[in-house]
Amino acid sequence: xxxxxxxxxxxxxxxxxxxxxxxxxxxxxxxxxxxxxxxxxxxxxxxxxxxxxxxxxxxxxxxxxxxxxxxxxxxxxxxxxxxxxxxxxxxxxxxxxxxxxxxxxxxxxxxxxxxxxxxxxx
Numbered sequence: 001x002x003x004x005x006x007x008x009x010x011x012x013x014x015x016x017x018x019x020x021x022x023x024x025x026x027x028x029x030x031x032x033x034x035x036x037x038x039x040x041x042x043x044x045x046x047x048x049x050x051x052x053x054x055x056x057x058x059x060x061x062x063x064x065x066x067x068x069x070x071x072x073x074x075x076x077x078x079x080x081x082x083x084x085x086x087x088x089x090x091x092x093x094x095x096x097x098x099x100x101x102x103x104x105x106x107x108x109x110x111x112x113x114x115x116x117x118x119x120x121x122x
Contacts (some may be wrong), residue, residue: 004034006116008109009044013052013061018044021122022064029072036115037075038068040101040110045083048101049075062098069100075106077112 001116005028011017025035049063049121068074080103090097097103099121113119 002034003030003042003118004036004076004116006036006112009038009040009047009121010042010119011122012043013047013049014054014058015070018061019059020049022061022068024122025068025074035072035074037077037108037112038065039077039079039104039112041079041082041109045078045086045087045088045103048083048097049088050096050098059088066098066100077103077108078102079109082104 005025005055007021007025009018009021011021022039025038028035045053046052047065052062054062069076078097078101083089083097083103088097089095
């Protein structure tokens with residue numbers, strides 16, 4: 001039986017732990033573990049900001065999240081409350097969130113947790 005994993009990211013995009021989360025997810029996928037989704041909470045929602053600019057010599061987290069989304073159809077959920085507290089909005093006229101992220105509530109975190117055999121928070 002294939003194992004299922006959910007990941008909760010609470011670290012900002014410039015944190016080494018965010019790069020670790022991406023590497024962890026990639027390793028799980030290589031081991032054929034099903035990643036049911038990633039839930040971004042607290043400062044982790046900043047990973048979805050369109051206004052994030054990282055130096056070219058830094059790890060490009062946005063490109064890595066996009067690659068995981070496209071390549072593996074990996075659901076990327078943002079906590080709506082945490083996003084709003086940090087100035088992120090998906091309103092069509094002023095959206096500052098990358099399109100490959102989905103605004104969700106804590107109920108989605110519960111759903112991901114129920115679908116997974118294990119939940120890892122970074």
